[in-house]
Amino acid sequence: SPLHPFLHALPKCEHHMHLEGSLSPDLLFTLASRNEIALPASADSAFTSPETLLDRYTRFTSLDDFLNYYYIGMSCLIHEADFEQLAWDYFIRAKSDGVVHAEVFFDPQAHTGRGVEYETVVNGFEKACQRAEQELAITTKLIMCFVRHLPVEHTNGAYAQAESHLVSGRLAGIGLDSTEKGNPPRMWQEVYRKAKSQGIRRTAHVGEEGPVEYIREALTHLDVERVDHGIRLADDEELMREVAERKILITMCPLSNVRLRCVKEVGELPIRTFLDSGVNFSINSDDPAYFGGYILDNYCAVQEAFGFTMKEWEAITKASVNGSWCDDSRKDTIL
Ligand code: ADE
Numbered sequence: 001s002p003l004h005p006f007l008h009a010l011p012k013c014e015h016h017m018h019l020e021g022s023l024s025p026d027l028l029f030t031l032a033s034r035n036e037i038a039l040p041a042s043a044d045s046a047f048t049s050p051e052t053l054l055d056r057y058t059r060f061t062s063l064d065d066f067l068n069y070y071y072i073g074m075s076c077l078i079h080e081a082d083f084e085q086l087a088w089d090y091f092i093r094a095k096s097d098g099v100v101h102a103e104v105f106f107d108p109q110a111h112t113g114r115g116v117e118y119e120t121v122v123n124g125f126e127k128a129c130q131r132a133e134q135e136l137a138i139t140t141k142l143i144m145c146f147v148r149h150l151p152v153e154h155t156n157g158a159y160a161q162a163e164s165h166l167v168s169g170r171l172a173g174i175g176l177d178s179t180e181k182g183n184p185p186r187m188w189q190e191v192y193r194k195a196k197s198q199g200i201r202r203t204a205h206v207g208e209e210g211p212v213e214y215i216r217e218a219l220t221h222l223d224v225e226r227v228d229h230g231i232r233l234a235d236d237e238e239l240m241r242e243v244a245e246r247k248i249l250i251t252m253c254p255l256s257n258v259r260l261r262c263v264k265e266v267g268e269l270p271i272r273t274f275l276d277s278g279v280n281f282s283i284n285s286d287d288p289a290y291f292g293g294y295i296l297d298n299y300c301a302v303q304e305a306f307g308f309t310m311k312e313w314e315a316i317t318k319a320s321v322n323g324s325w326c327d328d329s330r331k332d333t334i335l
């Protein structure tokens with residue numbers, strides 16, 4: 001696209017990127033070997049080599065099909081240095097894509113559930129965040145997610161483990177991810193209510209594979225300040241108007257939605273509708289090592305599909321900066 005240099009130069013904020021989803025097949029195999037983790041190569045030939053794995057990633061059939069690979073992949077992360085390296089590699093790449101502020105997700109339960117200490121995970125990620133701030137001038141936030149494929153009863157324990165970090169601001173907020181269908185957001189109402197009472201920011205993955213009713217529920221029962229994915233929002237015009245009015249940010253991940261078969265192509269996403277309806281959204285990479293592109297690739301895919309003007313891109317950039325969880329002085333510096 002002739003706009004490519006312009007898109008590259010835009011000051012980007014990333015709001016929807018799972019650090020575990022930035023684990024490249026190369027680093028996955030390196031860590032598996034270093035940590036003596038046996039990959040299930042005899043049961044699934046995709047684990048033969050980084051190349052066969054990357055090729056398998058082009059054929060995900062659903063969110064759960066992807067999540068199976070995602071959880072096997074992260075089982076290679078053991079030591080603090082592994083988590084630090086994973087996040088640092090992402091920040092380097094983000095910098096080269098023009099990211100100036102990154103709010104990144106991680107899934108503590110996916111690590112503590114296999115015997116890795118919560119502190120190991122957070123300390124590793126925090127070291128990379130501090131380096132990114134000092135050496136790359138990228139401001140960062142860490143957001144912990146609760147995983148929906150595990151029993152909801154596990155949530156309180158996961159919250160308690162992170163609570164002092166959430167209250168002190170070392171973690172910027174809570175999110176909700178993993179399997180969506182059959183797991184309505186109201187099931188997590190209790191922990192979201194507690195977080196709200198402690199002044200902790202809240203977001204949730206809803207309306208990705210699940211219906212628009214889950215978006216409504218996340219807004220009413222979880223009182224989320226953001227909606228991750230939210231591609232089904234356009235199915236309910238009244239709710240869409242409310243989201244626009246309340247300036248709720250939708251964190252969209254176009255290449256992810258195509259790879260996970262939520263839509264056939266980027267042009268099917270309601271991005272033009274959101275822009276024309278005053279719905280604030282940002283464009284993000286979700287799990288870039290799995291979905292064939294980092295943030296700039298997602299910006300380019302959106303441009304290819306919608307052909308926005310520079311003025312429209314400037315409006316998208318502004319909404320993205322303003323929807324960030326950094327303070328106003330940082331927003332002013334970016335804009
Ligand atoms: N965890 C990592 N990526 C995810 C996605 N796209 N949806 C739900 N959970 C996830």
Ligand code: ZN
Pocket residue numbers: 016018177205228286287
């Ligand atoms: Zn996600």
